Amino acid sequence: MEKINPFAYFYYHLYLLQLEEYDVSRFLKFVAITKGVPRAQLRKKLVWTQKMRLIAAASILLGGWTILGLYISFIPISISVLLLTPLDIFLKKMRLAKATQKLARFPTIKIIGIAGSYGKTTMKEAVITVLSQKYEGGKTPENINTPLGIAEVILEKVNEKTQVLVVEMGEYTKGDIKDICSLVKPQIGIITGINEAHLERMGSIENTTSAIFELARFMDKDGFLALNDDCTLIHDNYKKYTRHQQIVLYTSTSDNGLKSGLLGRYAAGVLLATEAVAERLGLSDIQIKEGSALIKPLPHRLEPIVGAHGVLVIDDSYNGNPEGVKEAIYVLSTYAQRRKVYITPGLVEAGERARMVHQEIGRQLAPVADCVVLIKNSVTPFIAEGLLENGFKKEHILWYPSAQKAHADLGNIVKPHDVVLFQNDWPDNYK
Numbered sequence: 131m132e133k134i135n136p137f138a139y140f141y142y143h144l145y146l147l148q149l150e151e152y153d154v155s156r157f158l159k160f161v162a163i164t165k166g167v168p169r170a171q172l173r174k175k176l177v178w179t180q181k182m183r184l185i186a187a188a189s190i191l192l193g194g195w196t197i198l199g200l201y202i203s204f205i206p207i208s209i210s211v212l213l214l215t216p217l218d219i220f221l222k223k224m225r226l227a228k229a230t231q232k233l234a235r236f237p238t239i240k241i242i243g244i245a246g247s248y249g250k251t252t253m254k255e256a257v258i259t260v261l262s263q264k265y266e267g268g269k270t271p272e273n274i275n276t277p278l279g280i281a282e283v284i285l286e287k288v289n290e291k292t293q294v295l296v297v298e299m300g301e302y303t304k305g306d307i308k309d310i311c312s313l314v315k316p317q318i319g320i321i322t323g324i325n326e327a328h329l330e331r332m333g334s335i336e337n338t339t340s341a342i343f344e345l346a347r348f349m350d351k352d353g354f355l356a357l358n359d360d361c362t363l364i365h366d367n368y369k370k371y372t373r374h375q376q377i378v379l380y381t382s383t384s385d386n387g388l389k390s391g392l393l394g395r396y397a398a399g400v401l402l403a404t405e406a407v408a409e410r411l412g413l414s415d416i417q418i419k420e421g422s423a424l425i426k427p428l429p430h431r432l433e434p435i436v437g438a439h440g441v442l443v444i445d446d447s448y449n450g451n452p453e454g455v456k457e458a459i460y461v462l463s464t465y466a467q468r469r470k471v472y473i474t475p476g477l478v479e480a481g482e483r484a485r486m487v488h489q490e491i492g493r494q495l496a497p498v499a500d501c502v503v504l505i506k507n508s509v510t511p512f513i514a515e516g517l518l519e520n521g522f523k524k525e526h527i528l529w530y531p532s533a534q535k536a537h538a539d540l541g542n543i544v545k546p547h548d549v550v551l552f553q554n555d556w557p558d559n560y561k
């Protein structure tokens with residue numbers, strides 16, 4: 131076995147801690163899953179924030195500087211996090227209070243909160259693109275969707291010129307969205323959909339539903355709320371959670387005539403929700419139409435990329451939820467006259483529904499794909515089961531030990547004029 135530099139263990143353990151957002155119990159769980167042994171190649175890099183530097187320094191002082199300490203550095207790292215927790219909580223509360231005070235100085239800012247298991251970032255970008263036709267707007271960047279991350283955006287970006295602020299709201303546990311609402315107090319809300327994403331953390335789909343509907347419960351009770359009526363969990367539960375808000379139900383099966391650069395059937399629903407919010411804020415039909423035309427696919431979310439030899443790559447590697455997978459497979463099916471290749475490591479955090487969710491992916495893929503490339507891990511065998519049970523030929527399923535090896539062998543997989551869909555990425559803390 132190749133000997134690994136002991137400092138690589140320390141770096142990898144810090145990296146795992148950051149992936150798990152400094153949650154010690156989950157960190158130790160994934161140290162056990164990975165046996166704490168560094169992977170040859172990591173998909174991301176450790177971000178040396180002030181918090182991470184402090185934890186690293188404390189870990190070294192607690193014994194992580196010895197050779198043995200480096201190999202088992204997850205122990206001093208865990209102790210350091212626990213010891214630093216009171217200071218961390220105090221500093222977070224200070225930043226949140228400062229952000230709350232700053233936002234209170236600008237009471238005319240219209241704040242739009244977006245929650246859901248999927249589709250939040252695309253919806254956020256669509257809304258701010260259209261609203262920018264009339265207003266000076268701000269948004270939470272990329273996947274920033276926690277109270278502290280949103281507070282930093284407020285402190286750094288919001289000023290007297292800001293007229294609208296679009297806030298993406300993440301949820302791992304009950305109370306997360308409530309905390310964000312307490313910070314930003316949205317007058318307008320959008321709930322994009324509810325499914326098994328983060329089920330491993332939430333414990334049940336009922337908990338997920340309740341957590342996401344915190345937006346309706348803790349936003350302005352007389353505000354405006356757009357809900358995705360395509361989602362059964364929203365349709366069946368919204369009356370239980372909403373208060374006096376004006377409610378608009380939108381669906382991807384309706385067409386308002388607006389056009390955008392988004393791929394997939396879901397685009398119609400995004401445009402309907404965006405139109406409803408824009409009308410609420412007084413945009414004209416012309417402004418809405420021109421803004422909608424500027425909406426483009428986000429990087430790594432059903433993003434079409436034309437490659438060499440007529441190959442079309444659809445990069446959906448940031449999409450890790452069942453509804454998004456269903457939509458991606460539909461998009462792939464629209465290329466009826468071309469050979470279709472689907473590459474995936476499967477989905478994470480599906481909890482007890484992992485087998486069912488991945489078998490369903492296989493069932494959906496079977497009549498669509500010509501070649502399916504699976505990365506070996508704990509869930510892709512279930513995709514293979516769904517494929518084979520629905521008549522897909524075994525020889526058309528290709529297995530690779532890692533995404534890196536599959537990508538390196540693409541020259542032997544892909545043929546000229548193929549359509550290749552990259553579905554999701556597999557975090558370094560899962561096997």
